[in-house]
Amino acid sequence: MLLWIAGTVGLAAAAAFALRKPWVRQRGRNRRADLEDVLKHIFTRRHEGREASMESVAGHLRISPRRAIRLCTELESQGMAESDSGTLRLTPKGEDWAREVVRAHRLWETYLANEARMSMRDVHGPAEREEHRLVADRQVEALDARLGHPRSDPHGDPIPRIAGDAVLSPARCLTGWPLGTPAEVVHVEDEPEALFEQILKGGLAPGTVVTPIESSADRIILSEGSRVFELSRLAAGSVQVRAVSAEYAQRSQWVRLSDLNTGEQGEVMLLDPALRGFTRRRLLDLGLTGRAKVEAALGNAFGDPKAYRVRGTTIALRNDQASRVWVKRSA
Amino acid sequence: MTGLREVIVKADMLRDGLAPDFRDQMVENLYLEADRISSRAVKQAGDAKWDLDQRVDRLVTSPLFGLPLMVLLMTAVFWLTIVGANIPSQMLATALFWVEARGADLFQSFGSPWWLTGFLWNGVWRGLAWVISVMLPPMAIFFPVFTILEDLGYLPRVAFNMDWLFRRAGAHGKQALSMAMGFGCNAAGVIATRVIDSPRERLIAILTNNFVPCNGRFPTLIMLATIFVAAQFPPLFASIAAAGAVAGIVLLGIGFTLVVSAVLSRTLLQGEASAFTLELPPYRRPSVLRILYTSLIDRTLFVLWRAMLTAAPAGAVIWILANIHVSGASLARHIADFFQPFGYLLGLDGVILLAYVIAIPANEIVVPTMLMMYLGAGSMSEMESFDEIRKVLVDQNGWTLLTAVNLMLFSLLHNPCATTILTIWKETRSGKWTAIGALMPLAIAFGVTFLVAQVVRLW
Numbered sequence: 179m180l181l182w183i184a185g186t187v188g189l190a191a192a193a194a195f196a197l198r199k200p201w202v203r204q205r206g207r208n209r210r211a212d213l214e215d216v217l218k219h220i221f222t223r224r225h226e227g228r229e230a231s232m233e234s235v236a237g238h239l240r241i242s243p244r245r246a247i248r249l250c251t252e253l254e255s256q257g258m259a260e261s262d263s264g265t266l267r268l269t270p271k272g273e274d275w276a277r278e279v280v281r282a283h284r285l286w287e288t289y290l291a292n293e294a295r296m297s298m299r300d301v302h303g304p305a306e307r308e309e310h311r312l313v314a315d316r317q318v319e320a321l322d323a324r325l326g327h328p329r330s331d332p333h334g335d336p337i338p339r340i341a342g343d344a345v346l347s348p349a350r351c352l353t354g355w356p357l358g359t360p361a362e363v364v365h366v367e368d369e370p371e372a373l374f375e376q377i378l379k380g381g382l383a384p385g386t387v388v389t390p391i392e393s394s395a396d397r398i399i400l401s402e403g404s405r406v407f408e409l410s411r412l413a414a415g416s417v418q419v420r421a422v423s424a425e426y427a428q429r430s431q432w433v434r435l436s437d438l439n440t441g442e443q444g445e446v447m448l449l450d451p452a453l454r455g456f457t458r459r460r461l462l463d464l465g466l467t468g469r470a471k472v473e474a475a476l477g478n479a480f481g482d483p484k485a486y487r488v489r490g491t492t493i494a495l496r497n498d499q500a501s502r503v504w505v506k507r508s509a
Numbered sequence: 510m511t512g513l514r515e516v517i518v519k520a521d522m523l524r525d526g527l528a529p530d531f532r533d534q535m536v537e538n539l540y541l542e543a544d545r546i547s548s549r550a551v552k553q554a555g556d557a558k559w560d561l562d563q564r565v566d567r568l569v570t571s572p573l574f575g576l577p578l579m580v581l582l583m584t585a586v587f588w589l590t591i592v593g594a595n596i597p598s599q600m601l602a603t604a605l606f607w608v609e610a611r612g613a614d615l616f617q618s619f620g621s622p623w624w625l626t627g628f629l630w631n632g633v634w635r636g637l638a639w640v641i642s643v644m645l646p647p648m649a650i651f652f653p654v655f656t657i658l659e660d661l662g663y664l665p666r667v668a669f670n671m672d673w674l675f676r677r678a679g680a681h682g683k684q685a686l687s688m689a690m691g692f693g694c695n696a697a698g699v700i701a702t703r704v705i706d707s708p709r710e711r712l713i714a715i716l717t718n719n720f721v722p723c724n725g726r727f728p729t730l731i732m733l734a735t736i737f738v739a740a741q742f743p744p745l746f747a748s749i750a751a752a753g754a755v756a757g758i759v760l761l762g763i764g765f766t767l768v769v770s771a772v773l774s775r776t777l778l779q780g781e782a783s784a785f786t787l788e789l790p791p792y793r794r795p796s797v798l799r800i801l802y803t804s805l806i807d808r809t810l811f812v813l814w815r816a817m818l819t820a821a822p823a824g825a826v827i828w829i830l831a832n833i834h835v836s837g838a839s840l841a842r843h844i845a846d847f848f849q850p851f852g853y854l855l856g857l858d859g860v861i862l863l864a865y866v867i868a869i870p871a872n873e874i875v876v877p878t879m880l881m882m883y884l885g886a887g888s889m890s891e892m893e894s895f896d897e898i899r900k901v902l903v904d905q906n907g908w909t910l911l912t913a914v915n916l917m918l919f920s921l922l923h924n925p926c927a928t929t930i931l932t933i934w935k936e937t938r939s940g941k942w943t944a945i946g947a948l949m950p951l952a953i954a955f956g957v958t959f960l961v962a963q964v965v966r967l968w
Contacts (some may be wrong), residue, residue: 256954295710296780320591326532328526340514341521451534456707459532460786467537475563477570482680485789489540492566494669495789496676 180451194497205445206503211310213258215239216249218309220259221276224392230266234509275313277338282309284331284338289321291332298332299378302368302376334365334384334418349418350391352410354400360427361419362451376413381405385451387429389423403434426451433507435486436500438474444505446470453502465489466503558572562791569666580669586654587692594646601645604893605638618761628828631888636824636874637943639889643873647724648812652804660795664689668787674693678767679774680788681710687764691721694812695925696932698723703936709780712942713770716935719925720766722759725816725872729920730755732876736899737913754917762921769953777945815928819870824889826879827867830886845882855955856915856962858906865919866953870927876921911965914960922954 217273219238222232236246250266253259258272259419268276286305290296295466312318322328322337330336336343349364368374382388391406392399399408409417422429425448432447446466449458465488466472475492476485528534568574609630616626658664672682683705692697698718706713722730739747753816774780810954830841838846841863846865849859864878878891883901884890892898902908924947925933934943 294780295707329529339517341518343629458559460706462533462536464786465540467533467540469537470540476566476570476669476866478570478669478673479575480670481674483667483669483672483785484786485566492562492789492791494665494672494785494789496672496785499785 196276210314212239212241212249213253213315214310215274216246216253217258217268217272217276218279218283219271220268221280221338224268231264232261232266235266238457274340277340278311278313278318280338281322282312284335285318285321285325285328286312286323287331287333288328288337288455292325292328292457295379295456298366298383299375301332330365330384332384333368334363347420347422349425350421352388352409352417353412354441355390355419357390357393360386360422360429362422362426363417364420365418373410373413373416376410377417380407380409380413382409382417383452383506385454387426387451388419425464427450429504431506432504434501435472435474435495435503435505436484436497438472438486438505438507440474440477443471443473445506445508446472446503447506448504450502450504453499457499459497465491471508472505518720525662526767543656543908556622558680558791565792566666566690566789575670579670582658582663583689586651586658590651590724591731593650596669596687597646597649597858598642600750601642603637606825608633608808609638610724611632615869627832632825632828633821635889636820636827637817638821639824640820640871640873641813643728644725644816645809647727648693648809649805651724652808653800654699654819655690655693656800656808657795657805660793660800662792664789664949665787665789669789672787674767675770676785678771679710679780680713680770681705681707681785684710684714684722684766684770687714687718688721688763691718691723693724693762693808695719695721695723695929696815697808697812699936706786709774709778713778714771714941715936716773716946716949717766717769719929719946720762720769720922722762722921723872725926726920727755729872729876730758732898733913733917734758736895736902737910740899743968758917758921761918765922765953768951812928815931816871816873816926819927820874823867823870823874828888830867831881839887841882854962855919855958856911856965857919857958858912860906861912861916861919865923868926869931872926911962915961918961919954919958922950922957924948924951924954 201407216235216239219235222228223234232243232250233441235241235250239246249300250259250261253272254261257269258269258275260269283305286308287301290304291298312321328337334349347364350360352363355361360452363382363384365384366374366377366382380400386402387404388400390398395411397408397410397413399406401407402470429448433444435444435446438444446468448468449461449466453461470488473487474484475487476494478484481495481497483496484500485492485498487493552707553816568580568653591900612634613626613630616630640821667689668682668685671685675682682701686700686704687698690701695718698721702711702714705714731751735747738754739751740914795939827841830844831839833840835843843861844866845863847859852858852860852862855862860882863882864875868875869877872887875890880886880890880892880898880901881888883906892901902912926932930943930947933946935942937946938945
């Protein structure tokens with residue numbers, strides 16, 4: 179029996195070893211990660227037009243004021259930050275480092291959302307950890323190149339660059355958008371969490387096009403195609419929108435590819451902006467480009483997926499993607 | 510450094526000048542150009558083939574005929590494999606064991622010591638012979654038949670029909686294909702996951718492929734179903750009951766695949782289903798030569814070779830364990846006694862666990878190893894008939910229906926064989942996923958058999 183217990187413990191230890199977290203490396207990194215979190219805080223505060231202080235550092239990182247002071251002192255001694263009557267500022271060197279961390283964070287979120295297709299809800303946490311590793315291993319630029327130098331992350335925040343942020347088109351808050359006019363979501367704020375949750379439930383993400391159809395003191399009723407849903411005014415305040423592009427505005431004359439009846443033909447007009455990364459590339463590669471002729475070839479007993487004939491081949495697509503392809507019905 | 514900085518800034522500025530959808534434009538232009546060229550060079554008159562294809566497609570994916578047709582075809586493939594492999598298997602076994610006897614005789618006539626003869630011929634050679642005779646005929650039938658379906662273009666339609674199940678599990682419809690391949694051999698099934706182009710879904714398919722029983726495990730399942738389940742029924746229904754039990758186990762395996770896929774895609778491998786694109790190629794007349802080549806050379810021989818590489822050492826280990834005696838009993842016996850309490854907890858026994866530990870290289874040798882232990886023989890053994898096996902298991906070694914059911918469950922769920930583990934490593938190149946692929950099914954097998962044993966005993 180003793181042997182048994184020993185054997186089991188041994189096996190468990192072996193399994194734990196195989197799946198181990200690199201604790202040792204982690205410990206050396208924790209301090210670095212803390213420093214980077216402070217830099218990131220000062221950096222983002224400034225981009226929001228606010229100032230950072232020891233108190234805001236302690237509050238944001240949820241650490242004791244003493245620890246915050248220690249971290250800031252270390253940054254100062256490394257020549258990364260300066261404090262001036264209670265306000266923290268980054269030196270050019272510190273600015274470079276901080277930008278790298280924020281870049282890593284937003285690029286990783288982009289990777290998780292667009293390529294690994296993780297839910298927007300789940301991308302922040304892993305990015306919060308992965309950013310430090312990416313910076314330490316100098317992999318930020320490689321990731322940027324691999325993703326095709328995206329301009330903004332899945333929330334719609336710009337990815338910072340040495341040259342300054344890419345100029346994103348001006349956006350307005352959804353609450354002030356005129357009723358009956360379609361708007362493209364360009365940015366959703368992921369804090370506070372309760373509001374973010376509401377936004378995600380409504381299916382809103384950068385690229386989605388919605389039309390506000392009714393508005394009351396505390397909520398807004400929105401439509402996306404045939405889907406109608408409501409959003410509290412507070413949550414709508416966290417959503418930034420802009421006017422839709424000229425071609426997209428004609429969308430009302432088009433139908434979704436998934437809505438074609440079997441045997442009907444059409445012409446591809448547009449891939450929805452919500453199709454991003456891997457999925458978009460895949461559809462383009464299959465020939466679903468602008469002006470391509472398509473025919474709904476085969477329905478499915480279970481409704482999903484359906485098959486379409488594109489450029490001489492039959493390709494099955496699931497509805498969630500086929501519904502993001504807009505086509506003009508041929509007579 | 511300032512020089513480099515300027516270059517980066519310049520590059521970013523230039524990039525800003527590009528249209529945001531310039532990649533879409535590039536693809537569109539490539540296709541336009543290709544269209545232009547092909548419209549000049551290619552003339553197409555009518556499309557009769559496509560009309561026929563479409564009619565066939567409507568039939569094989571129709572709500573009424575689609576699924577029954579699929580089940581019918583799958584059953585036919587299994588039936589062909591099992592029935593067709595029977596006689597060649599026996600012939601191969603007879604031939605290879607005849608060689609073993611002659612070889613051993615030859616060695617003895619040269620005066621080689623008993624342990625050398627035993628080790629080489631009763632150990633290594635018998636391990637090889639067993640794996641070849643059990644594995645080769647079913648594979649040589651299953652893979653060509655499977656390749657015919659593949660070549661015809663029928664398999665993508667299966668994925669098309671079954672996708673709704675996999676979508677719910679957060680997996681990819683093409684997983685149905687790698688699973689179907691897994692019935693032949695899990696290692697081949699793992700390789701077949703290459704058709705899934707998104708890494709997350711592919712990993713799910715790799716990690717769960719083990720839950721479809723392969724050709725190496727079918728004989729065990731069939732034997733148990735015949736001895737224990739069929740025996741509960743009158744002779745008229747016995748074979749139907751046995752077939753039903755095997756089919757039930759297969760369905761259970763598919764159920765486990767879906768459940769584990771769903772759990773994985775909500776925990777370790779979170780994410781939404783990514784681009785599902787499945788090409789439904791035109792139906793084609795299978796080309797015989799290509800089928801024979803891909804199924805026999807690429808698949809059958811490849812898998813057989815890997816299995817032989819692992820079975821030979823396993824045969825050697827079995828012989829050594831059975832023939833080295835310490836304080837009055839063989840090493841194998843000591844180990845089996847050591848496993849006994851744990852085996853009891855799982856509703857099995859020490860010998861079965863020992864057989865599974867030794868059989869990590871190849872599941873084909875589980876039953877021969879068990880019989881060797883039960884008979885107290887020094888090398889892997891076989892019995893003349895199921896009746897004799899039943900006598901040994903039930904009357905002499907206290908097997909119950911619980912033992913049989915749990916052994917079937919364990920056989921279905923336990924860790925993949927060494928060949929498959931090796932293949933998982935080759936496909937993922939990751940120690941972590943290989944470890945998970947090996948240990949997760951084992952944990953599930955332990956958990957399920959433990960629960961079943963406790964529930965049955967409480968009753």
